[in-house]
Structure formats: C-alpha cells, structure tokens
Amino acid sequence: xxxxLLGGFLVYVLTGKSDAYxxxxxASVSLLVLIAYLLSQVFNKLFLAGLVILAAIIISNFSFIxxxxxxxxxxxxxIQPGLLITDEKRxxxxxxxxxxxxxxxINALGVPLYIDTTWxxxxxxxxxxxxxxxxxxxxRLAPGFAGNLKNETSRSNLPKLQFLxxxxxxxxxxxxxxxxxxxxxxxxxPIKGKDFGELYVEVRxxx
Numbered sequence: 185x186x187x188x189l190l191g192g193f194l195v196y197v198l199t200g201k202s203d204a205y206x207x208x209x210x211a212s213v214s215l216l217v218l219i220a221y222l223l224s225q226v227f228n229k230l231f232l233a234g235l236v237i238l239a240a241i242i243i244s245n246f247s248f249i250x251x252x253x254x255x256x257x258x259x260x261x262x263i264q265p266g267l268l269i270t271d272e273k274r275x276x277x278x279x280x281x282x283x284x285x286x287x288x289x290i291n292a293l294g295v296p297l298y299i300d301t302t303w304x305x306x307x308x309x310x311x312x313x314x315x316x317x318x319x320x321x322x323x324r325l326a327p328g329f330a331g332n333l334k335n336e337t338s339r340s341n342l343p344k345l346q347f348l349x350x351x352x353x354x355x356x357x358x359x360x361x362x363x364x365x366x367x368x369x370x371x372x373x374p375i376k377g378k379d380f381g382e383l384y385v386e387v388r389x390x391x
Contacts, residue, residue, distance in 0.1 A: 185221065188214035264295055264352040266382035275380045276306055279347050280315045282387055287343040289322030289336065293364045294351035298324050303349065304331020322346055339371045339390075346372050348386040
C-alpha cells in the first residue's frame with residue numbers, strides 16, 4: 185500500500201506541479217485501504233484508541249462535507265467547474281415546463297464531446313419519473329457511448345421543439361463551440377435561452 189501511495193506522490197516531486205493530481209488520483213484508494221488496515225490493527229490492540237481515531241476521521245469528513253459541499257466541487261479537482269447536479273435538475277425542469285407535454289429533442293455540447301450518458305441518466309431517473317415521458321437525442325453520438333435515450337440521426341424526423349444544452353466551456357475549444365452552433369443553425373432557430381448556474385439551455389424550433 186505504501187509503494188502504491190508514494191508512487192503517486194512521485195509525480196508531484198518530479199514535476200513540481202500542484203495540478204498533477206490526475207496521475208495520482210488512484211493513490212487515494214491505496215490510502216483508504218492502508219488506513220483501514222492500520223485502524224484494524226489499532227482496534228485489535230487498543231480498542232479505545234482505535235475508536236477515538238475512527239471518530240476523528242468521521243467528524244473530519246462530515247465537517248468537510250458541511251462546510252465545503254455547499255460551495256460545489258473543488259475547482260481544482262473537476263474538469264468542468266460549476267457543473268452541479270442541482271443546476272442540471274433545474275435545467276431539466278425548465279425544459280419539461282417549456283415543452284408543456286409536447287414531444288421534444290435535446291442535444292448537448294459538453295465534455296467529453298458527443299457523449300450523452302449524463303443527460304440520458306438525468307432524463308431517465310429524474311425527468312421521466314417526474315413528467316412521465318422522455319425526449320429523443322437529436323445530436324451526434326460518439327461510437328460506443330450512447331445512453332438509453334432514443335437517438336434520431338435524421339434531423340427531418342426530429343420534433344419541432346428542440347433544446348440545446350451548453351455545459352461550461354472549460355475543456356471545449358472555441359472552434360468546437362462555433363462548429364456546434366453553425367450545424368444547429370442549419371436545422372433549427374433559437375427562440376430564447378436561460379442560464380442555470382454555469383449551464384445554458386436554449387429553446388429552438390425546427391426550420
């Protein structure tokens with residue numbers, strides 16, 4: 185466990201970069217296993233001391249969750265800062281309310297590109313449960329990463345009402361955003377849009 189853990193920290197030492205966590209993210213697993221093992225040994229020999237250490241760990245974690253979680257994810261540890269589940273659910277609610285029972289399609293520009301699994305999950309687990317039906321996915325999909333939403337590849341077969349979801353642009357190149365919008369403008373026109381934190385949802389009509 186120590187070799188696994190310290191092997192990850194070598195990246196910090198050799199690169200001198202504080203954002204090298206990508207290389208040692210897996211080391212946290214070894215740290216958890218190592219602490220669990222050491223704690224079990226303490227419990228076997230000094231039960232009260234083990235109980236105190238375990239309580240300190242639990243209190244520390246709950247304290248961190250209570251004081252930090254309300255501000256969202258650690259901006260140094262996420263690909264898209266500000267992308268919160270609360271805002272995603274608000275966006276889904278907005279889409280369904282604008283649809284008002286009509287069939288509709290969605291498309292999203294996010295990270296990774298052309299992968300809809302997050303939104304597929306949200307519309308299935310939250311949207312369908314609350315509003316009773318699902319949209320179709322009206323954009324391209326990366327091979328092998330299709331979610332469970334029906335993907336309609338023919339733009340002429342899409343519903344008249346369409347929605348674009350633009351995630352935080354961190355990690356998305358400007359030319360990719362421009363190409364995405366240019367392609368959408370061939371097939372639909374924007375009606376209005378609304379921000380949900382770092383998310384932007386655009387209501388569109390098929391041309």
